[in-house]
Amino acid sequence: MAFEYAPAPESRALLDLASTYGLFIGGEFVDGSGSSFKSVSPATEEVLAEIAEATEVDVDRAVGAARRAYARTWSRMPGSERAKYLYRIARIISERSRELAVLESLDNGKPIRESRDVDLPLVSAYFFYYAGWADKLEYASPSWQPDGGRGRAPAPLGVAAQIIPWNFPLLMLAWKIAPALACGNTVVLKPAETTALTALYFGEICQQADLPPGVVNIITGAGETGRALVTHADVDKVAFTGSTEVGKEIARAVAGTKKSLTLELGGKAANIVFDDAPIDQAVEGIVNGIFFNQGHVCCAGSRLLVQESVFDDVMVRLKRRMRTLRVGDPLDKNTDVGAINSPQQLAKIRELSAVGEAEGAERWSAPCELPDRGYWFPPTVFTGVSQAHRIAREEIFGPVLSVLTFRTPAEAVEKANNTPFGLSAGVWTDKGSLILWMANELRAGVVWANTFNQFDPTSPFGGYKESGYGREGGRHGLEAYLAH
Numbered sequence: 001m002a003f004e005y006a007p008a009p010e011s012r013a014l015l016d017l018a019s020t021y022g023l024f025i026g027g028e029f030v031d032g033s034g035s036s037f038k039s040v041s042p043a044t045e046e047v048l049a050e051i052a053e054a055t056e057v058d059v060d061r062a063v064g065a066a067r068r069a070y071a072r073t074w075s076r077m078p079g080s081e082r083a084k085y086l087y088r089i090a091r092i093i094s095e096r097s098r099e100l101a102v103l104e105s106l107d108n109g110k111p112i113r114e115s116r117d118v119d120l121p122l123v124s125a126y127f128f129y130y131a132g133w134a135d136k137l138e139y140a141s142p143s144w145q146p147d148g149g150r151g152r153a154p155a156p157l158g159v160a161a162q163i164i165p166w167n168f169p170l171l172m173l174a175w176k177i178a179p180a181l182a183c184g185n186t187v188v189l190k191p192a193e194t195t196a197l198t199a200l201y202f203g204e205i206c207q208q209a210d211l212p213p214g215v216v217n218i219i220t221g222a223g224e225t226g227r228a229l230v231t232h233a234d235v236d237k238v239a240f241t242g243s244t245e246v247g248k249e250i251a252r253a254v255a256g257t258k259k260s261l262t263l264e265l266g267g268k269a270a271n272i273v274f275d276d277a278p279i280d281q282a283v284e285g286i287v288n289g290i291f292f293n294q295g296h297v298c299c300a301g302s303r304l305l306v307q308e309s310v311f312d313d314v315m316v317r318l319k320r321r322m323r324t325l326r327v328g329d330p331l332d333k334n335t336d337v338g339a340i341n342s343p344q345q346l347a348k349i350r351e352l353s354a355v356g357e358a359e360g361a362e363r364w365s366a367p368c369e370l371p372d373r374g375y376w377f378p379p380t381v382f383t384g385v386s387q388a389h390r391i392a393r394e395e396i397f398g399p400v401l402s403v404l405t406f407r408t409p410a411e412a413v414e415k416a417n418n419t420p421f422g423l424s425a426g427v428w429t430d431k432g433s434l435i436l437w438m439a440n441e442l443r444a445g446v447v448w449a450n451t452f453n454q455f456d457p458t459s460p461f462g463g464y465k466e467s468g469y470g471r472e473g474g475r476h477g478l479e480a481y482l483a484h
């Protein structure tokens with residue numbers, strides 16, 4: 001069982017949260033022309049702020065501002081100058097990281113330990129990394145040189161429409177904005193309805209960095225706003241992260257236009273444990289794979305494949321470890337698992353878990369006291385899962401693990417690949433040769449070996465099949481924002 005810990009809440013004193021927010025267009029916060037919506041803390045249901053809902057008219061203003069900034073300043077600026085702005089943004093994010101981490105945890109529900117130690121350091125790292133590329137684009141790949149190798153930088157695309165989800169609000173913003181700006185594009189970004197606050201803070205950071213007006217525009221709203229942005233005639237590039245369903249709709253909307261598209265969609269990753277794996281480390285990797293960020297992770301290790309000979313041992317140790325997870329106040333520094341982001345997501349997790357039981361799988365949840373207010377779900381594991389069960393096929397996007405077994409490496413590969421998705425996978429074994437063989441066989445964009453959920457700005461990330469196309473991160477991530 002978990003030790004009794006005294007509460008260790010992170011202070012909110014640093015936060016200077018306004019009660020209402022407009023849209024960030026042309027370097028200024030402006031009123032929207034439509035209605036507004038509330039951003040709620042999922043841990044307490046406290047209303048944090050009222051936010052403008054951008055209409056088609058507002059989307060048009062934002063795209064217009066981005067187009068003017070593209071034509072007049074940003075695309076003409078030498079890469080070395082663009083880099084200075086990106087370095088400045090990266091430094092300001094580092095300086096304000098505690099404040100941003102508190103806001104991210106408050107608005108999203110993720111534990112402060114994660115927003116402080118994972119999200120925010122990565123957010124500034126992505127800006128630092130792509131700042132370094134801004135004046136070296138001609139070296140990114142010889143095949144991109146439009147002038148036959150004389151070393152001229154490849155051209156940007158123009159105005160990028162970027163739509164991001166609610167699971168890593170600031171990190172997804174960094175993955176989208178940093179490479180786009182480094183390559184000379186301007187952007188209009190729409191954060192998710194439930195987690196727009198840190199993106200609006202980022203608008204302030206752009207002002208603080210003296211970024212030329214219109215280079216970054218943040219428009220808030222729900223699906224309709226996203227749809228208006230994607231279909232706007234003056235957008236050159238669409239970059240989307242979110243559900244496969246909306247990704248398909250966007251692909252249909254963009255088909256037949258001159259817009260280029262990258263999609264980062266869902267996943268149902270296999271985390272594969274062989275009998276020679278260091279089991280305690282593997283159990284840590286399993287926990288990190290599915291309970292990190294409440295399982296709201298596209299590359300979460302939501303299907304655990306365990307070699308039959310170590311199944312009992314793994315399950316005993318996994319349940320023992322799950323009993324020590326602290327679920328509760330995201331702002332408490334001891335919390336391991338925070339709140340579910342929205343009532344809609346909680347309903348989806350509950351529904352799919354009920355289906356798991358109804359289809360015959362055995363459900364076990366870590367005993368924990370859940371707060372009375374807010375949206376909560378205990379860390380849960382299903383055993384006796386077959387490949388046909390919905391909990392083995394569909395993205396639950398919550399702290400719910402489905403466990404299957406296998407006997408041979410070939411069976412593990414077949415089961416791991418038996419999914420419409422192909423975003424990530426994990427392999428736990430002592431044998432280097434087995435790791436290399438598995439990495440070749442698995443149809444997944446990222447394969448982690450004896451670790452899970454590791455992210456690095458220098459490393460490309462993206463999927464196969466229904467997990468989308470295009471890569472974000474690393475040198476490959478530049479490709480999505482350059483004409484070549």
Ligand code: NDP
Nearest residue numbers: 164165192193221222223226227242243246265266298397
């Ligand atoms: P969505 O795909 O609906 O949302 C992602 C982003 O797209 C949000 O900013 C959303 O706005 C916006 N959006 C919604 N509809 C449209 C549209 N028609 N055109 C353009 N943009 C649109 O995901 P949800 O947040 O609704 O989550 C649903 C499920 O998707 C989850 O349960 C999970 O399974 C999966 N998901 C997967 C993610 C991943 O990274 N793989 C991330 C998030 C969700 P708004 O939020 O304001 O509606």
